[in-house]
Amino acid sequence: MASPTKKTKKQDTGYGKYIIGFWTLFGAGILLIIFIFLLAGWGAFGKMPKFEELENPETNLATEIFSSDGQTLGKYYNENRTPIKYEDLPTHLVQALVATEDERYYKHSGIDAKGTLRAAVYLGERGGASTIPQQLAKLLFTQDVSQNFVGRVMQKFKEWIIAIRLERQYTKEEIITMYFNKYDFIYQAVGVRSAAKIYFDKEAKDLKIEESAVLVAMLKNSALYNPVRRPEMVEQRRNQVFKQMEVNGFITSEEKDSLQAIPMKITFTPQGHDEGIATYFRVYLQGFMRDWIQKNPKPDGGEYNIYRDGLKIYTSIDSRMQKYAEEAVEMHLSHLQKEFDRQNKTNKTAPFRDITPEEVEDIINRSMKVSDRWRKMEAQGKSRDEIIKSFNKDAEMRVFSWSGIKDTIMTPRDSILYYKSFLNTGMMSMTPQTGEVKAWVGGINFKHFKYEHVKQARRQVGSTFKPFVYATAIDQLKLSPCDTLPRNHFTIEAGRMGAQSDWSPRNSDNKYGGMMTLKSALANSVNTISARLIAQTGPRPVIDMLNKLGVDTRNMPEVPSISLGTADMSVFEMVSAYSTFVNEGVYVKPVIVTRIEDKNGTTLYQHVPETKDVLSKETAYVTVNLMEGVTQSGSGIRLRGTWAGNQDHYKRAVTGYPYDFKNPIAGKTGTTQNQSDGWFMGMVPNLVTGVWVGAEDRAVHFPGITYGQGATMALPIWGIYMKKVYADKELEVSQGDFPRPDNLSIETNCGLYNQRNSRDQGIPDELEF
Template sequence: MAKSPTKQEKTTRSKSSYILGFWTLFGLGILVIIFIFLLASWGAFGKMPTFEELENPETNLATEIFSSDGKTLGKYYSENRTPIRYDDLPDHLVEALVATEDERFYKHAGIDPKGTLRAAVFLGTRGGASTITQQLSKLLFTEQVSNNPLARVLQKVKEWIIATRLERQYTKEEIITMYFNKYDFVYQAVGIRSASKIYFGKEAKDLNIEESAVLVAMLKNAALYNPVRRPEMVEQRRNQVFVQMYKNGYLSEKEKDSLQKLPLTLDFSPEGHDEGMATYFRVYLQGFMKDWIKKNPKPDGTEYNIYRDGLKIYTSIDSKMQEYAEESVKKHISHLQKEFDRQNENNKTAPFRDVTPDEVNSIVRSAMRRSVRWKEMEEQGKSEEEILASFDKERKMRVFSWNGTKDTVMTPKDSIFYYKGFLQAGLMSMTPQTGEVKAWVGGTNFKHFKYDHVKQGKRQVGSTFKPFVYATAIDQLKLSPCDTLPLNPFTIEAGKYGNVKDWSPRNVGDNYEGMISLKNALAQSVNTVTARLIDKTGPGPVVDLATKLGVDTRYFSTGPAIALGTEDMSLFEMVSAYSTFANEGVYIKPVMVNRIEDKNGTMLYQNVPETRDVLSKEAAYVTVNLLEGVTQYGSGVRLRGTYAKDLDHYKRGVTGYPYDFKNPIAGKTGTTQNQSDGWFMGIVPNLVTGVWVGAEDRAVHFPTITYGQGATMALPIWGMYMKDLYADEELEISKDDFPKPDNLSIEVNCSNYYQENQQNSENLPDELDF
C-alpha cells in the first residue's frame, strides 16, 4: 500500500508546479512577443519598409527657386521641405533636441530600455519612451492610427522594428538630420530649414540658442505649441528645453537662468504660394517648368514633379532689384490711388468713365462669369438665375485695401465694382547685353489680383511704339536726329496702306507751325512727324522690325495708324524690344532661368542665349540718341528734377521732381486713348526697364491728361526704382554714356550737323518751342 504524500511534499510539489507554470507562461509570453515582432517585421500588421526604402526613404521635397544672387525667391511644394545637411545644424540645436527628446540617444540602438521600462511602470506619467529614432520611424514609415489600444500597441511594435533597422542603416548624425528634415512645424514649414526661414527669417545654421530652443519646443506638438498663436505656452516649453539642456550638461545654471529671462521673439514670414517675393514671376516660372518637364523626362522615362522632386531652379532675378521694384510699385500706386479715388468721388458711374449703363452691366456680367463663385455654382448644377441672385446677397468677406486686408460686409456684385476701381501696374527690368530679366512685378498684390501685367496682359502701347517707326526710318533712310520736318498737318489718303479712309493725326496742343528736328519731334511725341516717317517707310517694314524685336505681330493692323501705338503689346515684349536698341541692334531672347539641377545637384538644364542681328550698330545708337532727347527736353524731363526748358510749367509753378538724375537716360512715355494706359520705357547702358500703369478695364481711367499720362502714371515708378538701384552700389548700374560705334556716319551732334550743312539760324529748332 502506497504511502500518501505528506503535507510538506504536497506544498513542495505545488510550488514546483507554480514555478514551472510561471516560467512556462513567461517563456510562452517571450515567444509570443518574439512571434508578434516577427509577424510585424514580415508585414502582417501593415506594410514594412524594404531595404531599398530604408536606404532611400521617400520624402516630398520642395522645388526651390533661387535668385541670381543666391537668395530663395520661393518654392513649389506639396510639403514645403528643403533638405539640410548635418553640418548646417548648429550644435545648440542638436544638443537641445537630444536633451529634450532622447537623453540616451547616443547610447541606445533605437530603443531605450530604461525609458521603455519607466513608461510601462508609471504608465507614461513620467515621460514617454519614444526615442528620436522611433519618432523618425513614425514620421517616415508608419501611418497615424485610431485610439484603439491594440492598434496603438501594434504601431509601437512597428516603430521599434523600424527604429532598430534605421540604427543599423544610418549613423546617429544622419538620423538627427533626417528627423529635422522631416518634421512638420506647421504653416507650410516642413523641415528645419523651412521652419527657420518662416519663423525667424534666417537659415538654420544662423539660429541662436533661444531660437533653436523654440523649434525644439515645438517638436512636442507643433499644432499645440504654436509660437504665432500661443506664444506664452511656447515660451514656457522653451524654458523647459533650457532646463533639460542644463540637466544634461549643455548649459551652466547661469546660462540657463539668463536664457529663460529672454522674451520670445519671432520674424514670422509665411512662405505660402501667395506670399513672398516675385509672386507673379513664380507663376510664370511654374508654366515654364511644366513645359520643360514635358520635353525632358527622367532617365527612367517618368516625369519630374516640381512639387516633390526637390529640383533647384536658378533664375535671372536679382533679389535686391526685385525688392526695390516691388517697393517702388507699391509706393507710387498706393499714392496715385488716393488721387484716383478723390477724382471719382463725384463720378456717378464710378469706377467707370465714358460708358453707358448697358456697357457697365456687360463688364460686370463678364466679371461674374469669370469668377470662382460662378464656376463652382455652375458645377453644382445651379441655374443662371440662382447664380445671379447669389451675387446680390450680402456676406462677410475680407478684401484688399492699401492699409491692409479688411473685414467687411458686401454683396459679391459690389465687390466686383470695388476691385475694378483699383489701379494696377507692371514692371520688368532686363540686362540688354545678356537678356537676363532682373525684376518682374506683375501687379500690386498677388493674393488679391492674380492677373500678370508683365507677360499675360497686353495693352495699347501709345507713343512708346514710335521708336520702332523712327528706327525703321533711320535704318532705311540714314536720317539724323538733327534732320528737320514740318509740323504742319499731314494726311495719308484712304487705300494707300489698306486704310479705309483718310488718316490725319492731330498733334497735342494743335501745334502745326514751323519745322522741328527728329530728336525734338520724338521728345514731344509729335504725331504728324511720326505719320510722315511711316509714310516714307511704309507700315510693313515697321511691323517687320517689331517682329524681329520679339513682338507677336500676327494680329497687327497693316494700316498707318499703328505708328501711334494703336496695337496691344505686353510689357515683356516692349522691354525685350527696347533692349535691342541698347544692345547695339542685337536682339537677345529674354532669359528667366539660367539652370536647373536635381536634388543631388546634377545639372538638368543650362540656358543657351538665343540672339539675332536686327539693326546695325549705327541705327541702334541713333535711335538711343533720339530717345535721350525725351529725358533732356521732352515728356521725361522731370527725371532731371526740373522743367527748366518748359515755359508752360514754369508759369504754373511746377519747377522740380525728386529724381534729379544727371547721367545719360534714354526713354519714352506713352499714353493711350482716354488715359486708359500710362507707359514709361527707360534705358541706361546696362539696364532696360519698362513700366505700365492702368486699371483692369480700359473704362476705368483718369478723367484728364494731367494725371492720366505716362509721365505721371508710370514714370515715377521708374524714377523711384532707379534711385534705389543707384543708391545700392553693389548692383553696378551704369551711369556712363551709351557706347558709340566706331566710324559713325550719321551725325548726332546737332551743332556739328548744322555747321556742316550750313543751315540758316531760322531753321534751328528752338529748345523752348515745343
C-alpha cells in the same frame, strides 16, 4: 508520523512548482514578445516598409526656386519641404533636440530600455519613451495610428522594429537629419529649413540658439505649441528646452538663465503660393516648367513633378532688384490710387468713364460669368437666375486695400466694381547684353488680382512705339537726330499704305508750323512728324523689324496709324525690343531660367543664349541718342528734377519727386487715348526697365491728361526703383555713357539748338494716341 526530512522535501517540491511556473511564464512572455516582434516584422499587423523604402524613404520634396543672388524666391510643393544636410544644422539645434527628446540617443540602438521601463512603471507621467528613431519611424511609415488599445500596442511594436532597422541602416547624424527634414512645423513648414524661413525668415544654419529652442519646443506638438497663436505657451516650453540642455551639460546654469530671460521673438513669413516676392513671376515660371517637362522626360521615361521631385530651378531674377521693384510699385500706386479715388467721387458711372450704362452692365455680367462664385454654383446645379440673384446679396468678405486686407460686408456685384476701380501695373527689368530678366512685377497683389501684366496682358503702347518708327527711318534713310522736319498738318490719303480713309493726326499741344529736329520731335511726341516718318518708310518695314525684335506681330495692322502706338504689345515684348537698342542692335531673347537640377544636384537643363543681329550698331546708337532727348528736354525731364507744368498737381499725384538723376538715361513715355494706359520705358547702359500702369478695363481711367499720362502714372515707378537700385552699390548698375560705336557717320551732337528749341515750345501735357 512522517519524518521531518520527508516534510521538508514536500515543502521544497511545492516551492519548486512556483519557481518553475514563474520562469515558464516569464519565458513564455519573452517568447510571446519575440513572436509579436516577428509577426510585426513580417507585416502581420500592417504593411511594413521594405528595405528599399528605408534606403530611400518617401520625402515628397518641394521644388525650390533660386534667384541669381542665391536667395530662395519660392517653392512649388504639395508639402513645403526642402532638404537640409547635417553639416548645415546648427550644433545648438542638434543639442536641443537630443537634450529634450532623447537624452540617451547616442547610447541606445533605437529603443531606450530605461525610458521604456520608466514610462511603463509611471504610465508616462514622468516622460514618454519614444526615441528619435521611433519618432522618425512614426513620421516616415506609420502615420495612420489606431485609436483602440490593441491597435496602439501593435503600432508601438511596428515603431520599435522600424526604429531598430533605421539604426542599423543609418548613422546617428543621418537619422537626426531625416527627422528634421520630415517634421511638420505647420503653416506649410515641413522640415526645419522651411520652418526657419517661415518663423524667422532665415536659413536654418543661421538660427540663434534661442530660435533653435523654439523649433525644438514645437516638436512636442506643433499644432498645440504654435508660436503664432500661443506665444506664451511656446516660450514656456522653449525655456524647458534650455533647462534640459543645462541638465545634459550642453549649456551652463548662467547661460540657461540668460537665455530664459530673452523674450521670444518670431518673424512670421508665410510661404504660400500667393505670398512672398515675385509671385506673378513664379506663376509664369510654372508654365515654363510645364513646357520643359513635356519635352524632357526622366531617364526611366517618367515625368518630372515640380510638386514632389525636389528640383532646383535657378532663375535670372535678382532678389534685391525684385524687392526694390515691388516696393516702388507699392510706394507710387498706393499714392496715385488716392488721387484716382478722389477724382471718381463725382463720377456717376464710377469707376467707368465714357461708356453707356448698357456697356457697364455688359462688363459686370462678363465678370460675373468668369468668377469662382458662378463656376461653383453652376457646378452645384443652380439656375442662371439663382446665381445672378446671389450676386446682389450682402456677404462678409475680406478685400484688398493699400492699407491692408479689409473686412467688410458688400454684395459680390459691388465687390466686382470695387476691384475694377484699382490701378494695376506690369513692370519688367532686364540686362540687355545677356537677356537676363532681373525683376518681374505682374500686378499689385497676386492673391486678389490674378491677371498677369508682364507677359499675359497686351495693351496699347502709345508713344512708346515711336522709337521703332524712328529706328526704321534711321536705318533706311540714315537720318540724324539733328535733321529737321515740318511740324505742320500732315495727311495720308485713303488707300495709301493701308489707310482706309484720310488720316490726319493732330498734335497734343495743337501747335503746328515751323521745323523741328527729330530729337526734339521724339522728346515731345509730335504726332505729325511720326506720321511723316512712317509715310517715308511704310508700315511694313516697321512691323518686320518688330518681328525680328521678338514681338508677336501676327495681329498688328499694317496701317500708318501704328506710328502713334495703336498696336497692343506686352511689357515683356517692349523691354526685350528696347534692349536691342542698348545692346548695339543685337537682339537677345529674354531668359528667366539659367539652370535646372534634380534633387541630387545633377544638371538637367542649362540655358544657351539666343541672339540675332537686327540693327547696325550705328542705327541702334542713334536711336538711343534720340531717346536720351526725352529725359533731357521732353516728357521724361521730370527724372532730372524739373518740370515745366504745374508742379503742385504733379507732386500730388506722384511719390519720390524730384528724382534728380544726373547720369545718361534714354527713355520714352507713352499715353493712350482717353488715358487708359500709361507707359514709361527707361534705359541705362546695362539695364532696361519697362513700366505699364492702367486699370483692368480700358473704360476705367483718369478724366484728364494731367494725371492720366505716362509721365505721371508710370515714370515715377521707374524713378523710385532706380533710386533704390543705384543706392545698392553691389548691383553695379551703370551710371555711365551709352557705348558709342567707332566711325559713327551720323551726326548726333546737335549743340544747344535742340534744348533751346524744346524750351521755346514748352513741355506740353502729352496726349499720345
